[in-house]
Amino acid sequence: MRLVTWNINSVRLRMPLVEKLAAEENPDIICLQETKVQDKDFPEEPLRALGYEHLLYRGIKGYNGVAILSKTPLTNPISHEWTGKADGRHIAGTLESGLEVHSLYVPAGGDEPDRTINDKFGHKLDFVDEMTDWFPANRASDKPIILVGDLNIAPLESDVWSHKKLLKVVSHTPIEVEKFTAAETAFGWVDAMRKVTPAPEPLYTWWSYRARDWRAANKGRRLDHIWLSQPLADKIRDVRVLVDARGWEKPSDHAPVLIDLD
């Protein structure tokens, strides 16, 4: 089974890139974040035409929004309202194999890493705290689950271009890394990207639009993640960041991440 996760930054604007991804890699499942489309406007027809006939999505007007595109049936849709908000950050469904797929978009958290002056940072921390409680409490530990998406935190030193320079930059602050690690520990799952490419090998999935030459500067961060529950831990065949997609015409600022599972 081949699955790709991608923060697409507007699915309607970047439909040609979804087509290119489908043509080049032919994933069975594509999980999207930042679709930026409300449900009534979701582009079902062009996605069905690509072979993704089974679609789950949850979006609001203008921002956020997540989706799962599948060639085979998806049942039992779930969308948890994290921190009590129905803001299009989570969709999940179950494949015929019994594998449960979650597409998640954790809040970016704004610019200032201080919840007393920045509500968005507080929202992000509360969101990760709720993940830490929700998954272990609501999902059996022997169930095959893949959780993917833009988690908006780069936890390891080698997940950012400069650990020292990013210590006060939202996405890599100590409090975020602490909460992210607490979630990983509570889940007891596997970081599939780092199982295939262990630290300290640099590994990034996002490069800012603001760089003159993103590839030459390579000031990246690993904000997108693939977590596997224990029953899937020894099923990994390969994981790749599709870095070239960051250089396609009119790109997202995130690269897709691909996993092949037995």
Added chain:
DNA sequence: ATGGTCGGTTGCCGA
């Protein structure tokens, strides 16, 4: 210390 670029609820806000 600053500004740099995107997309959409556009002339701002969120990223």
